[in-house]
Amino acid sequence: MHLDDAAARCAEGGFVWLGLFEPxxxxxxxVRAKFGLHALAVEDAEGFHLRPKFEHYDSGHYLAILRTARYDDKREQIDTGEISVFLSDTFVITVRKGVASELHEARSRLERHPELARTGSASVLWAILDHTVDCYAPVVAALDTDIEQIEATVFSGVVAPTERIYFLRREASDFYRAVHPLLAVLASQLQPxxxxxxxxxxxxxxYDHLVLVSEEVAAQxxxxxxxxxxxIAVISVEQSxxxxxxxxxxxxxTIFASIFLPLSFVVGFFGQNFDWLVTHIQSFPIFAVFGIGGLILPTVLLFLWLRRRRKERSTEEAAARPLNSVRGVAGGLARQD
Incomplete structure (x- = not known):
């Protein structure tokens, strides 16, 4: 239907549902000139709102702004959209933005309830609200599936991609900002x-369905x-x-270096061409004492020192265990008090 024909039909007392997609x-x-819409309402419809809202203007028109959502399985991402609904006694004008704002199902739903359609333009608002809230349920279910997969990975002790967790949390937060404010908007419209x-x-x-969705998104x-x-705890354990x-x-x-350090010194010392070393080490017994003995002695001394340090460390750890147990019991008693 042409815009002029729609405006003429409203002027004759008829009812029109005009749908616009990203106008x-x-x-x-x-549209504002033909239907006498408020300038502020049109300005709100031009922008993109992060929160739903419901406004009543002195001209008798209403403006409802709703956030829509759908889940893309291939990209594992929530696509959001927006529907601005201009409401009066003789017309309903919907301005849709984003791919997640299809209203064909809302029209079909209203056609299945002709008794509600006879109540006027408010029935269109109900059909749009009902369809929008019903579309939230598949998004919640898809997020639950992704969260369960990550839970199974993390709590099995395997590090999950932190980027994916941050991404899902951001998606859940954006979805929560689309769902939760709608509670107050819808609650204000439940007056007789x-x-x-x-x-x-x-x-x-x-409203009841929306409460359940909001609680589930908050839990997510x-x-x-x-x-x-x-x-993060699993990552810390892996890093430890x-x-x-x-x-x-x-x-x-370090142990290998400590072993070879004195040996290198002995070998280097006896490798010098001093006259005394050259003239006095002329038999195998003397070579065994100065050469081989000079290598074995520091090795034995280093072994005894390392063994003593290991015993001292074991003694310190054994003494620290009872102290840690006492501190743990004391901490538990303090928390009970």
Missing amino acids: TPQELTQ AKWPAELLPYFRDV RDALGTILEAN KIALRQSATMEQL
Whole structure:
């Protein structure tokens, strides 16, 4: 239907549902001129809002802004959109933005309830709200699946990609900002004087579904926060294991270096061409005493020193265990008090 024909039908007392998808500012200006929309309402419809809202203007028009969402399985990402609903007694104008703002199902839903359609434009608002909230449920289910996969990875002791956890938490937070503020908006519309009595039970039903979705999304955000902390703990454990392996390797290398250090000194000393060394070491017994003995003696002394240090370390660790146990018991008693 052409815009002029739609405006003429409203002027004759008929009812029109006009749908616009990502209109240009010029198109919105034409719609405003034909239907007498408030300038602030049109300005709100041109922008993109992070939070739903519901406004009533003195001209008798209403503006409802809703956030829509759908889950893309291939990209594992939530696509969001926005629907601005201009409402009056003779027309409903919907301005859709984003791929997640399809309203065909809302129209079909209203056609299946002709008794509600006879109540006027408020029935269109109900159909749009009901369809929008129902589309939240698949998003919640898809997020649950992703969270369960990450939980199984993290709590099995395997490090999960931290980037994916952050990404899911951001997606859940954005989804929560789209869902939770709608509770207050919808709750303000549940008063008996607001809408026809036949529609109030249907609005309450939408509100009940929205409460469940909001609670589930809030629980998902908390779960992702816990998973992130657990994943950081797993990363810390893995880093500690790597540090311990590196420390053990460095200890072994240090021991080897400590063994060869005195040997290198002895070999270097006796390798000097001093006259005394050249003229006095002329037999195997003397070579065995000064040469081989000079190598064995520091090796034995180093072995005895390392063995003593190991015993001292074992004694210190054994003495520290009872002290840590006492501190643990004392800490438990203090928490009980």
